[in-house]
Amino acid sequence: MTEPTLFKLRVRYVKRGRLRYLGHLEVAHTIERVVRRAGLPYAVTQGFSPHMRVAFSAALPVGTYSESEWYDLVLTEYVPAPEALARLVAATPTDLVPLEAAYVDIRAKALTAHLTRAVYRIDMTSAEGLAISPADIEDALARICDRGSIEYLRGKKTKRLDVARTLTAFSVEHAASGAFQITLDTHQDNDGSMRPEILLGALDAMLAARYLPDVELPVLETGIASFLCFSVAAIVRVEQSCEDERA
Amino acid sequence: MRHVYEDRFAEIEPLLNRVEKPSRYIDHEWGTLAKPDAAYRVCLIYPDVYEVGLPNQGIAILYNNLNKAEGISCERGYIPWIDMADEMRAAGVPLLSLEGAAPVAAFDVVGFHIPHELAATNYLEALDLADIPLMAQERTDDDPLVVAGGPSVYNPEPLYAFFDAFLVGEGEDLIVEFCERHRELKAAGLTRAEQLRELAKIPGVYVPSLYELVHDEASTRWGHTVPRAGEDVPEVIYKRVAADFGVTDPVPQSVVPYAQLVHDRLSVEVLRGCARGCRFCQAGITYRPVRERSADQVVSAVVHGLEKTGYDEVSLTSLSTTDHSCVKEILSRLNRRLADTGISVSIPSQRLDSFGVEMALEVAGEKKGGLTFAPEAGSQRMRDIINKNVTEEDLDRAVRAAFQAGWRRCKLYFMMGLPGERDEDIVAIAHLADHVVEVTREVVPPEQRGGIGVSISVAVFIPKAWTPFQWCAQLDDAEVKRRQQLLLASVKSRAVRVHYHDAETSLIEAVLSRGGRELAPVILGAWQRGQRFDAWTEQFELSRWLDAASACGIDLREAVQEPFPLDAKLPWEHVSPGVSRGFLEREYRRALEGKTTHDCTRDTCTGCGVCPTLGAGNVLVGERS
Structure with a gap:
């Protein structure tokens, strides 16, 4: 047949x-x-x-x-x-x-x-009273990259987000007063992909250590909706494409 | 109105990240029909979570009909699961409708579906979340009318205090009549009490506040309900019947959910009613008379419904689909139409004979999961008492046919605690299960016998209003547990798995199914003690019910274990499905004598009284086999 x-x-x-x-x-x-x-x-x-x-x-x-x-x-x-x-x-x-x-x-x-490449855009606003600059965010993200990975909870299981492998590039832009736009260029495959909300959680912890030293940090886990140092209006996957076909 | 009709989705959106299954709360499904600009609004609520309530056919019919009516918009509501309910209370967000995300309290009418007894505390959970007074008598002109209807409306008395009106019977026309009349009365400036008095004139509408309880020698401990002195209301409210079932829309379902549901498929109601006459079965009385749709109508409804919704499964629903006189023709036509589409047809239950298996084979295709049969009782003596007109030979033949055709698993449904039951009848359940295993071994090749599985599921008999067993007591739960152990000890074959129902939830079902108005404060007390979602085993705590009842001076166990005298006036007899009391008494006596009664769709009239009382009749589209 x-x-x-x-x-x-x-x-x-x-x-x-x-x-x-x-x-x-x-x-x-x-x-x-x-x-x-x-x-x-x-x-x-x-x-x-x-x-x-x-x-x-x-x-x-x-x-x-x-x-x-x-x-x-x-x-x-x-x-x-x-x-x-x-x-x-x-x-x-x-x-x-x-x-x-x-x-x-x-x-x-x-x-x-x-589709091995995914680009995310994050629209966020810094929390009231905190003078966070784009450079602060870039600096914090760079330090997270240096660390290589982030541990977080998924239900009761501890998981590890491999930042070194999944985050290929990032940029931070100042959108308006206190408002920022982060762009994450990420690699995804069968071995794992970027979880932007976990990265944001780690970013929040990093910024809080500097701006809110007295506040206890929440546990980093999936499904987090609120952060201490900023609020997130939207996380958008703006592009998924094939890395090999990159222009 | 205490709340303004406005979109408050922005207030629940921040909660969605914190609750399980957020898609329960987001609406925007394919096929919603609400009309945002209509001046008159109804919110229909199913008293359980979204994925249990959405497939409900009754609500789909009323939703469809109300939205077809000029100037009326109907939206849907469900009960938020406990995580969301707690978040909403903490955030100060009231219960919202789905389509408009508007406060339920801002609607003109809020209608609840009554699926079964165990939804009782969820009406209160919904009303409380909605910020609507729980008690009908505390509501004012600023509150919606709160009404209820559905399959379990035939003893409304335990719920009488929470609802302004009950709509009894088939709601196709009744709900629209009720709402149109209410709109007129409201526009005319009548007070709430005046509106209800007028609405009580519509046939099928029961306004409990216009009736009162009488305790006398002639009634049971619960008394009986009569029109309040001076009120011009009927002594008996008879259920409504759709004028012509055959012309009702066979595909009322329009909303296609995102969430994966309990019954995630298109449903086409191929017939309504069942006249087999099982004496424990309430639906077998309350859905009479029997009316079938024609084969042409069913086939075209399925094809059209699948195109409209995109489902990959269609279920031909009814109380007994394989009794439809054209079921064979319908299934073979559908199989031809749906070949190579990956779309499957299902029928909800199998008739207990070889014809049932033949029909099951029609729909099974290559995929043969398990077959379900309901002998209901283990001994012939007991099956005669309950009028389950099947024999051990029928079961034998059905099982043989099924396992020859390739099935390897079957499930058998039974009840325990039936009237007149003896230990030997329990042992007979075990023997029957063992016998079924033997039969399967005879027909299944030796190398495949390892796959044979027979499971038996044994529910506790719950006497229901408007059945020939309505006078019977429920077996006490300690005795239920003893008989369950007896059953376990009597099963010999290791291929048989035994499941039985929780005796504790059965106790609450039984008390609500045959109790009276004095149970309303018990339901309230159970809810106040934290009870909700009683139908979810892990949410059910009997102690809350027992505490609430003892605070009201009621011993629930004593109440359910009490048989009623045959000549007593019963608490529910003013809300009738049209069956005559004489018929029920005769059936009860015949049960005690072990005499069976035939099915009037296959033989002569049995004199149940439904057809003459309701001015309706059986409508069959062919000869039943």
Whole structure:
């Protein structure tokens, strides 16, 4: 039996608004339903428990915004990419809207292997009364990089974020009075990826040691929402791409 | 209004990072229907967390119908899980609706679903979070009308103090009539009490404050409820029945959740009602008469519903789907339509005969998990008492067929504590389970026998209002525990796994299912002592209930272990599903004599009284097998 001709559509979508609180599996589930609502000729796996052939880029932490999430959808018939995109847009909740769709080789590497670069933008404001400068933040980040890694708690388990391997570059810009924008250029692969909220927790601890020496530091763990020295308006994954194809 | 209708999502957003499953609270799902600009608003609340409540078909129907009505907007609400509820209290955020993230107290009507007895404390949890007075009599013109309805409305008395009105029976038309009338009365400037008095004139509406409790020789310890002197209200409120089930929207479901739910699929109600007449079963009485949708309607509803929602599974729901006269045709047509899509069809339970297995085979495809059968009792004597018209031969054939077809696991449901039960009936459950294992060994090839698994799940019988067993006592929990041990000791085969239900939650279910108005302060007391989410085993603490009851001078165990005299006036007889008392008495007597009663959809009328009383009748689209 010859393999029927299949087509791999690669779609970029966003995660924003309230829907950034969806977990990875919830998003995956939702997109499968989007594809069925869109009426696209999706392929299903063979065997015991057939399911849609769709694969996603690396999980985004709950609460993080993204302008660059991806999925690969295998189709059994060719549908012109603009038409497929239009049908997906019409069937997708606004805050997960797909922005581009293009065919890639059916044998193309999986997204999780292909997208080795992720860029994050963090919009933050320093806490009232603290005169934090961009140089302070850069300095603190540099010291965290020198340390190489950050220990944190995930539930009851102690984990280690390998900063040396995952953080390739960073920059800090002064946006407005007391407001900053940090850009993190990160490397991600099967062995791990940057967790911006953990890095921010470490940054907070570093700044607090200088600005708030009398305050007890909170335990560094996943899901942290508030910091001592600054507030974070948004963490945004602005780009995911392949490092080898960097311009 | 105590609260203004406004979007307060910004106040719960900071809490979302601190609670489990934030997607419970974010709304913005595909297919929501609320109308932000409507002048009249209803919030329908399921008394449990989002992922339990969202799949509810009843709420989906009412949500759909209310939003279709001119000028009415309907939103949804659920009970925040304890982590979120505590965060909301600490932050001073009231209970919010989903679609508009607006305070529930700012709606015109708040409607609760009554799924079962164990939701009782959650109504209070919701009202308290919403900043609505818990007691109906403490509410003023500034509060919404708080109403309730659903499958467990047929003894509303323990809840009478918390709700302004109960909507009894099928809500398709009733909810819209109720809200439209309320809107008129409100616009006309009537007070809350005047509005309720008018609303009580709508058939199917029970306004408990217009009725009072009478304790006399003729009634049980709970007394009985009659119209208050001078009130022009019916002595008996009969349930409403949808005018024509066949023309109701077969796909009321529109909201497609993000969260992964308990029942995460499209549901199409293929028939309503069941006339098999199991004597312990409340739904078997309260959902009568039996009405089927046509095969064409079901098939097109499934296809259309899947296109609209994008689900990958569809469940054909009802109390007994394999009883549908065209189930075979429906399943084979759906299998053809859905081939190669990865979409599966499921049916909620299997009929206990080879036809049931044949239908299970239709939907199973390659994937054969476990099959579930409900013999309900172990001995033929006991099955005759409960009118479960199946024999050991039926079970034998069903199991044989299932294991020949490739299934390797099955689950059998039983009850213990049924009226007239003896030790030998408990031992018979064990024997039946052992026998099933023997049958499976005969048909399964030797090399596959290691995979055989038979599990039996044994619930505690809970006597329910409006059933032939409504007069019966519940077995005391110490005796339940003894019989559970007897069962465990009687099972010989190691392939049988035994599960049984907690006797303590069963005690609370039993007291609420047959008790009266004096239980309202007990529910309040249990909630005040911290009880909520009773249906979640890890949240349930019997001591809170026992303390609350003893503070009210009530011994819960004594209450549930008391049988009612056959001629007593019962606490719930003013809220009726249309069945005649004579029929229930006759069925009770026949049970004691071990005589079975047939199913009126396959034979002559059995005289239950529902059809003439409600002006309705069975509607079958073919011959039942």
